[in-house]
Amino acid sequence: MDLFEAIAGRRSVRKYKPDPVPDGVLARALEAGSFAPSGHNRQPWRFVVVRDPGRRRALADAAAPHNSFIAEAPVVVAFLGFLAHEGAPAPDARTRGSWTWDMYVRYNVAIAAAYVTLAATAEGLGTCWINNYDEERVRTVLNVPEQYALVCLMTLGYAAEEPPAKPRLPLAELRFDEEVEPGRDG
Numbered sequence: 039m040d041l042f043e044a045i046a047g048r049r050s051v052r053k054y055k056p057d058p059v060p061d062g063v064l065a066r067a068l069e070a071g072s073f074a075p076s077g078h079n080r081q082p083w084r085f086v087v088v089r090d091p092g093r094r095r096a097l098a099d100a101a102a103p104h105n106s107f108i109a110e111a112p113v114v115v116a117f118l119g120f121l122a123h124e125g126a127p128a129p130d131a132r133t134r135g136s137w138t139w140d141m142y143v144r145y146n147v148a149i150a151a152a153y154v155t156l157a158a159t160a161e162g163l164g165t166c167w168i169n170n171y172d173e174e175r176v177r178t179v180l181n182v183p184e185q186y187a188l189v190c191l192m193t194l195g196y197a198a199e200e201p202p203a204k205p206r207l208p209l210a211e212l213r214f215d216e217e218v219e220p221g222r223d224g
């Protein structure tokens with residue numbers, strides 16, 4: 039599968055076959071995440087792989103009701119951002135104007151998570167990015183201490199549905215040339 043095929047063919051999958059995901063397949067998808075760019079090459083992403091059905095159930099219970107499919111996906115990965123590694127700003131220097139260290143780490147990790155969705159697609163897996171959950175409950179289920187930001191959960195598994203493509207804004211609506219056109223976005 040070429041890259042654009044994976045990008046354009048990826049769908050959020052919310053129904054999964056019970057078939058297990060071989061660890062080699064999962065590892066390739068996660069390794070793709072490790073190739074993402076990051077500020078100063080800090081690579082703040084960490085991946086918590088959850089296969090245990092009881093823990094997946096607990097994650098589903100910690101999430102919004104529409105995310106109950108978490109319990110049925112054979113794998114759930116929590117994407118964490120390591121906030122406190124060597125070279126991280128001191129706690130009192132983690133905010134500069136509208137910039138925060140937490141936000142910066144989070145978008146580094148989000149790039150890695152996006153890479154994982156694409157590599158998983160190329161491996162024949164479906165994924166769904168999940169952000170609607172009770173963060174404190176998820177942290178408790180996964181034993182996540184303060185020095186990690188919880189960026190998102192992602193379900194992975196072999197799809198038991200073929201979701202249609204969701205509409206996308208035409209490029210002409212997204213692109214400005216040279217400068218922002220006043221009033222275009224209302």
Ligand SMILES: Cc1cc2nc3c(=O)[nH]c(=O)nc-3n(C[C@H](O)[C@H](O)[C@H](O)COP(=O)(O)O)c2cc1C
Nearest residue numbers: 048049050051052104105166167168169170201204
């Ligand atoms: C930041 C973010 C948060 C999301 N949260 C959820 C979620 O909590 N539950 C869910 O079912 N889908 C969630 N999604 C998936 C989106 O609904 C989905 O990407 C969007 O509708 C476009 O559909 P597609 O991924 O099939 O192209 C999330 C996606 C992103 C990027």
